[in-house]
Amino acid sequence: MRERRSIRRFTGDPVAREELAAILEAGRWAPSGLNNQPWRFMVIAREDPRHDKLAECTKYARIVRSSAACVCVLLEKAAMYSEMKDHQGAGACIQNMLLAAHALGLGAVWLGQIVNDQPTTLAALGLSESELELQAVIALGRPDQKGESTRKPLSELMLEDF
Template sequence: MHDHDNPVLAAILERRSIRRFTAEPVSARDLRAILEAGRWAPSGLNNQPWRFLVIRPDDPRRQALEGCTKYAHIVRGAGALVAVFLDREAMYSELKDHQTAGAAIQNMLLAAHALGLGGVWLGEIVNQAPQVLQALGLDPEVYSFMALLALGHPDQKGSSSRRPLAELLIEEPGDA
């Protein structure tokens, strides 16, 4: 791990997937800041095709979502969930729009980390996208389900490792 004085670089290097949360609620202010970070992700033609749905612990749709994933325990324990969709009418390129959804998701995870919260990007649940849309009462003709973020106050330390950069480079970038 590198020491960085730059808060953006530090957040990128320090963020980890957090799957266990305390019972402390996520404040409306923190949720708004996380959603704003998602809103400011880059998008092709600035089409901003992402749509977000926040599901709080007392939302009756939460239990239906639990039944859509093998990670029900993470859904159940989160202080807040953010379901991420693409608005089919706002899309112009499936590839670019899927990429921009990923950028919005990463922005939200970094924002959560910067606010002292934890989060995890649940991807397995997209295999049950039709059930998710039904559980949330959303029209599949309008919305394409991208991911579910589980957010909350961390009840664990995250850990991860990365392959050396040299293994990921197709060629060395050289010196400027």
């Protein structure tokens, strides 16, 4: 966990189907309220024409274009029971996938800004806005950078001492 970083630059090398399957499996095992598992996944490989369409839906187009694949994480509206809890579950699902990608030696980044225009992004993917809600796109590939990050000390995050 402490070594995982957001990677925004990728080599041109592909990601194996087995690696993608392992990442999706990690997401599938995230906790969800009532075990409803409302998340749905769509993998958009670089060769897929929707990959460029997806890039056009975000100010981070260069990240999407350089990725070997993007994993779109969505919630199926009919499977949801609590908006807050289902969004929390989607976050856990996404974190599981980011950790799995890191464990496989891949680089990945959680793109959140792309969800700001749901109608355009879902249309680019050929999906129904009435049925699905996009939670994030995970751009991934072979890393072409070292990630860096810092964290606030725990004492700054505590509301009271324990």
